[in-house]
Amino acid sequence: MLDLFTIFTQGGLVLWCFQGPGFLSGDPINGFIQDVLVEGRGATADSYTVQNYNIKYRIDANNNLVFAAVYNKSVESESGYIDNLLNVVKKDFVTRFQDELQQGTITGLDYTNVFQKALGKAQQDYAEETSRGMRTFEETERFAHTAKGSNLTRKAREQLRKERQQARGGSHGEDELSSGEGDDDDGSSGGDEDTTTGGDATKTGSGNGPAVSAEEQRRRRALALKNKGVRGRRSGGGKKPRSAAQQPSSSSSSSPANPPPRSRVSTRVEPTKHTQLSYCDPDDRPEAADAISADDIAEAKRQAARMAEGVQDVDFGFDADEELLGQEDGDDDGNAANASASTTTGSLFTLFRKITGTSEMTKENVQPILDQMQQHLMAKNVAADVAAKLCASVGEKLVGRTKGTFTTIKSVVKQALEESLTQILSPKRQIDILRDVRAAQQEGRPFSMVFCGVNGVGKSTNLSKIAFWLLSNNMRVMIAACDTFRSGAVEQLRTHCRKLRTMLDDTDDAHPRVVVYDRGYGRNDAEVAADAIRIAKSEKYDVVLIDTAGRMQDNAPLMRSLTQLIRTNKPDLVLFVGEALVGNEAVDQLTKFNRALQDYSEERNPRVIDGILLTKFDTVDDKVGSSISMTYITGQPIVFVGTGQHYFDLRKLNVKSVVSALLKPVQK
Numbered sequence: 317m318l319d320l321f322t323i324f325t326q327g328g329l330v331l332w333c334f335q336g337p338g339f340l341s342g343d344p345i346n347g348f349i350q351d352v353l354v355e356g357r358g359a360t361a362d363s364y365t366v367q368n369y370n371i372k373y374r375i376d377a378n379n380n381l382v383f384a385a386v387y388n389k390s391v392e393s394e395s396g397y398i399d400n401l402l403n404v405v406k407k408d409f410v411t412r413f414q415d416e417l418q419q420g421t422i423t424g425l426d427y428t429n430v431f432q433k434a435l436g437k438a439q440q441d442y443a444e445e446t447s448r449g450m451r452t453f454e455e456t457e458r459f460a461h462t463a464k465g466s467n468l469t470r471k472a473r474e475q476l477r478k479e480r481q482q483a484r485g486g487s488h489g490e491d492e493l494s495s496g497e498g499d500d501d502d503g504s505s506g507g508d509e510d511t512t513t514g515g516d517a518t519k520t521g522s523g524n525g526p527a528v529s530a531e532e533q534r535r536r537r538a539l540a541l542k543n544k545g546v547r548g549r550r551s552g553g554g555k556k557p558r559s560a561a562q563q564p565s566s567s568s569s570s571s572p573a574n575p576p577p578r579s580r581v582s583t584r585v586e587p588t589k590h591t592q593l594s595y596c597d598p599d600d601r602p603e604a605a606d607a608i609s610a611d612d613i614a615e616a617k618r619q620a621a622r623m624a625e626g627v628q629d630v631d632f633g634f635d636a637d638e639e640l641l642g643q644e645d646g647d648d649d650g651n652a653a654n655a656s657a658s659t660t661t662g663s664l665f666t667l668f669r670k671i672t673g674t675s676e677m678t679k680e681n682v683q684p685i686l687d688q689m690q691q692h693l694m695a696k697n698v699a700a701d702v703a704a705k706l707c708a709s710v711g712e713k714l715v716g717r718t719k720g721t722f723t724t725i726k727s728v729v730k731q732a733l734e735e736s737l738t739q740i741l742s743p744k745r746q747i748d749i750l751r752d753v754r755a756a757q758q759e760g761r762p763f764s765m766v767f768c769g770v771n772g773v774g775k776s777t778n779l780s781k782i783a784f785w786l787l788s789n790n791m792r793v794m795i796a797a798c799d800t801f802r803s804g805a806v807e808q809l810r811t812h813c814r815k816l817r818t819m820l821d822d823t824d825d826a827h828p829r830v831v832v833y834d835r836g837y838g839r840n841d842a843e844v845a846a847d848a849i850r851i852a853k854s855e856k857y858d859v860v861l862i863d864t865a866g867r868m869q870d871n872a873p874l875m876r877s878l879t880q881l882i883r884t885n886k887p888d889l890v891l892f893v894g895e896a897l898v899g900n901e902a903v904d905q906l907t908k909f910n911r912a913l914q915d916y917s918e919e920r921n922p923r924v925i926d927g928i929l930l931t932k933f934d935t936v937d938d939k940v941g942s943s944i945s946m947t948y949i950t951g952q953p954i955v956f957v958g959t960g961q962h963y964f965d966l967r968k969l970n971v972k973s974v975v976s977a978l979l980k981p982v983q984k
């Protein structure tokens with residue numbers, strides 16, 4: 317079964333896309349782009365395997381296009397038609413849209429009907445082919461390239477093929493891949509190999525059932541393949557909305573010269589299975605969804621009530637205050653050997669055990685401990701220069717003081733850290749989203765937030781968590797699906813939307829509290845965002861959450877387009893989404909995002925990132941360092957942290973809890 321067929325430019329723009337009836341789990345296309353197209357590795361003979369998927373592809377170098385078909389590895393035996401399909405579609409697409417490709421007006425192409433016909437034909441041809449039995453190797457184009465085959469003339473090869481067919485009693489015509497193209501050596505040879513397995517598999521299958529005629533077997537196989545593959549659920553151009561979509565009256569405001577965009581606001585409530593966020597759940601397709609459990613709904617409501625009171629602080633599972641009071645030990649004699657033995661695994665306090673006593677603390681006796689402290693902080697992902705600054709400030713507080721008990725020293729260290737971190741983590745700008753949303757309400761417009769960052773960091777997931785939080789605070793939320801590039805991105809948001817509505821008992825379809833606004837794939841994201849904001853205003857939504865495509869910080873064209881989206885839509889908040897677990901790589905991403913937004917903006921005061929959303933905190937134990945470094949380097953606050961895969965796994969980071977995390981023993 318074909319899970320996905322997508323046509324995109326090598327610059328990363330999806331031109332057209334077809335999705336089969338199943339949901340893709342994970343992100344095979346992004347893996348393919350990164351490994352094969354960006355890094356040029358991992359592919360053999362126009363095919364590539366990632367996660368559970370095989371991807372076959374063709375590249376049209378003249379137009380910089382990539383044609384990729386994705387199917388599950390487990391159905392390899394049924395996929396023999398894909399090479400042929402790729403060849404046919406590549407040739408047809410480039411010919412059909414020659415003008416648009418040359419003029420660069422290549423978005424919103426209507427290709428679904430043509431594709432479905434090509435798919436049906438390729439599958440039927442293949443079904444007929446397998447029912448006739450396998451080709452021998454000598455019948456294939458690949459044989460022509462072998463030493464033996466190349467010694468035969470084309471005529472001789474044809475003759476050989478015909479003889480073999482006659483010997484088999486078949487009535488095989490001229491060319492089995494009739495819709496293939498002349499230069500499809502790879503394609504047909506790929507088909508050959510698949511045909512071999514396919515033929516076997518099919519034969520075994522039919523051999524188990526009651527005897528049926530060859531003609532009947534052929535008919536059944538063709539029908540089965542057709543039914544499996546042709547039921548396209550969505551595609552980029554010329555498609556009908558899949559869900560009972562509501563078309564907002566003001567959705568199509570394009571100039572008369574341009575055809576109105578096919579916009580959608582999907583509001584359908586469907587029962588969903590659980591409150592987990594993972595989009596990768598194969599059961600999470602509407603067709604397979606069970607009723608959401610009463611327990612899940614009750615938990616979601618409990619959490620919503622909590623969130624209405626405010627977002628909780630992160631809990632690192634370590635209470636520095638408790639440690640401060642509780643860990644007085646007898647080792648107050650300045651025994652450095654004991655102290656150093658526990659420095660790597662003990663809490664940060666234990667480092668300072670050796671400087672207890674009655675005399676005054678000097679730079680000399682404090683410095684070795686500060687050096688160890690720096691190592692401890694760096695082990696928690698704090699960037700080296702930030703760690704050095706924190707240590708220097710702790711040093712300043714200690715030098716000149718009279719040594720006291722271990723408890724006294726601990727409290728001095730903790731206070732020094734708290735003060736320095738308060739300085740570092742205090743943002744240039746205070747962000748209070750609820751307050752700002754209310755201010756926007758007063759102005760009769762929605763508050764808008766852009767989520768940007770690299771691929772897979774959790775933009776869409778955490779956007780949904782913020783939607784949950786806003787809904788818990790009685791806001792109405794529109795989600796703008798501006799990731800018009802990654803296949804499945806729009807459906808992912810629709811799934812979240814359905815779940816949110818189900819969990820929060822939002823059944824008023826006339827005035828849903830949360831909707832997704834999308835215009836499919838391949839569209840200009842800035843325009844989609846602009847439309848969403850305009851419609852949200854007229855439909856009285858309080859907040860527009862703008863999801864964007866993931867992009868690498870060094871990708872100039874994509875950074876330019878993000879700058880364009882921000883410049884034209886002037887969102888109230890631009891949130892950078894980064895993963896806590898990549899440590900200082902996230903700092904690099906953020907720095908480069910900021911720089912790119914500055915460089916590509918044509919404005920005097922370019923708009924940069926306003927705040928940071930740090931995700932996957934639950935996966936990094938207590939390595940809070942990257943959050944400190946990010947804020948230290950950019951001056952931008954950590955607005956939220958994502959701490960798991962539920963809608964309510966959203967937290968705030970406060971100085972006290974960061975200090976606790978830094979003091980906590982380093983986990984090995």
Ligand SMILES: Nc1nc2c(ncn2[C@@H]2O[C@H](COP(=O)(O)OP(=O)(O)O)[C@@H](O)[C@H]2O)c(=O)[nH]1
Pocket residue numbers: 593594595596769770771772773774775776777778866931932933934935957958959960961965
């Ligand atoms: N453990 C954990 N996983 C997360 C968190 N946020 C997102 N994820 C997962 O990260 C993966 C990628 O998320 P997604 O929102 O699709 O990333 P995007 O490409 O940036 O939009 C998904 O499997 C999410 O469930 C988090 O805070 N904790």
Ligand SMILES: [Mg+2]
Pocket residue numbers: 775776777799805863864866
């Ligand atoms: Mg996303």
